[in-house]
Amino acid sequence: MLKSLITYLNLKLDLLNYFDLTRCLVELKEDSEGTKQPVEYVSNGDYDVINWDEFDGVSYWRLRDEITSDRTEERKYKAGSRNNIETTVPLKLVFAVPRTKLTEDDAYSFDRIRQTMVKQFAIDDDVIKTTLQAESVRINVVTANSDAKDVWEDETGGTGTFEPKYETVFGSIDVDVVIISKHSCLPTECDDVESDIIRAFDWCGNTAVTVGRLTEAQQTCISDFICSCADGTVELNGTEVTIVASGATVDIPVTQDGSPVGSWDGSAFIIPICATDLNLYFKVTSGDDTISAITIDANSAGTIDTVDDGSLTNLVIEVNSTPVTVPFTLAVSDTLEMSFDAAGSDTTIELSGTY
Numbered sequence: 001m002l003k004s005l006i007t008y009l010n011l012k013l014d015l016l017n018y019f020d021l022t023r024c025l026v027e028l029k030e031d032s033e034g035t036k037q038p039v040e041y042v043s044n045g046d047y048d049v050i051n052w053d054e055f056d057g058v059s060y061w062r063l064r065d066e067i068t069s070d071r072t073e074e075r076k077y078k079a080g081s082r083n084n085i086e087t088t089v090p091l092k093l094v095f096a097v098p099r100t101k102l103t104e105d106d107a108y109s110f111d112r113i114r115q116t117m118v119k120q121f122a123i124d125d126d127v128i129k130t131t132l133q134a135e136s137v138r139i140n141v142v143t144a145n146s147d148a149k150d151v152w153e154d155e156t157g158g159t160g161t162f163e164p165k166y167e168t169v170f171g172s173i174d175v176d177v178v179i180i181s182k183h184s185c186l187p188t189e190c191d192d193v194e195s196d197i198i199r200a201f202d203w204c205g206n207t208a209v210t211v212g213r214l215t216e217a218q219q220t221c222i223s224d225f226i227c228s229c230a231d232g233t234v235e236l237n238g239t240e241v242t243i244v245a246s247g248a249t250v251d252i253p254v255t256q257d258g259s260p261v262g263s264w265d266g267s268a269f270i271i272p273i274c275a276t277d278l279n280l281y282f283k284v285t286s287g288d289d290t291i292s293a294i295t296i297d298a299n300s301a302g303t304i305d306t307v308d309d310g311s312l313t314n315l316v317i318e319v320n321s322t323p324v325t326v327p328f329t330l331a332v333s334d335t336l337e338m339s340f341d342a343a344g345s346d347t348t349i350e351l352s353g354t355y
Contacts, residue, residue: 001132005089005177006061008128009139012120013059018097018113023050023060026094028155036157038062038094052096057168059095064174066090072180084135089177093117094155096168109169110146117141117173134181142174275354278302282338282349284310291338291349296330302355303329310347312340327353 002025010022023040029047030036038060039047052058072084097113099105104112121139128137145151148170201210211219229246236252244250254262254269262271280300282291305327309315317324318337330336338349 001087001179002067002089004131005128005179006091008131009061009091009093009121009175013117016116016120018101019057019059019095020055021058023058026050026060026062028062028157030157034157036155038155052168057096057098057101059093061091061093064090064092084180084182087179087181089179091175091177093173093175094151095172096170098168100167102169110144110171113169113171114141114144114146114173121175132179132181134179136180138178140176140178142176144171144173146171278304278351278353278355280304280351282351284312284340284343284347284349286343286345289340289342291336294336296332296334296336298332301330301332301334302353303327304351304353306350306352308348308350308352309340310349312343312347312349315340315349 006024010024013019013022026038026040028036029039038050040050040060041047050058050060067087067089069085069087072086095113097109099109102109102112118141121141129135151170151172154172203210214222227247231246232244233240234242234244234250234252241252242250254260254271256271256274262269264270278300284291307315307317307326316339317328318339319328319330320335321337
């Protein structure tokens with residue numbers, strides 16, 4: 001919840017164009033000599049120290065107190081709110097805004113920044129309610145501190161130095177975020193801790209052991225509930241062919257000439273086209289050297305992959321006036337022509353393939 005909230009608030013701050021760097025949740029870390037400084041925890045025990053001079057405008061959030069959660073008072077909220085939880089998140093926004101980013105630079109700069117942020121956070125936005133799965137979210141600006149030295153001392157106690165440059169507006173704003181949410185919608189630790197004990201049981205890794213802990217009556221009830229599905233209807237190309245009982249399997253043979261045929265391609269059962277032999281014969285009389293244009297019809301269309309030239313020499317086959325070699329395709333309405341050296345005797349040219 002806190003991560004989602006601060007991410008949302010930083011998105012609001014980004015719209016103001018005040019900061020080159022908007023840090024997330026920061027804490028004040030104190031060393032052995034009593035000097036404290038704001039740091040952002042990364043992981044594996046590592047922290048990033050906030051460097052005010054590294055970027056042109058910096059901000060960060062930190063908790064100024066502990067987050068509290070209480071059941072809401074029934075008289076304050078609508079009926080059915082007994083399971084609602086009111087969570088208050090007390091935040092402090094610490095910022096350094098370069099004066100060059102302000103529309104006006106004068107004695108009222110801090111107040112304009114404060115007022116701009118109040119307006120930005122006060123905008124009613126259903127996004128944050130949806131993100132937090134909340135009934136309502138109120139973002140209240142409690143107080144602001146324009147005393148740069150005082151804020152610096154709070155954030156970097158014990159350093160004995162006053163670092164903020166006067167070219168920046170340095171200060172802080174305290175914000176209370178009040179979230180009303182249903183008890184069931186409160187997030188859990190890293191999604192690893194399950195608040196519903198039933199879902200925490202090992203149903204998948206040790207199913208037999210987990211189910212064995214149930215009574216026979218409980219097992220029967222669960223089995224009846226899960227398995228009480230209606231029988232299914234099997235259709236092929238929109239035609240109902242059979243009924244399959246709930247939990248059963250049906251095998252519908254797909255055959256051709258008594259043998260299984262076809263395969264499943266992931267979305268449909270595909271039956272391959274059955275190829276039929278195609279043989280075209282052209283008689284050649286002694287002395288002929290051409291076969292005039294022949295128009296291909298449905299009975300002679302197909303794919304030609306073998307040519308028997310009948311012992312003729314220099315045979316040239318043209319489809320639609322274009323020379324071709326095997327394999328080639330003859331389509332309906334194509335024009336087929338052949339030329340060759342004059343035949344010394346009667347013979348036959350055979351074109352063979354499939355259709």
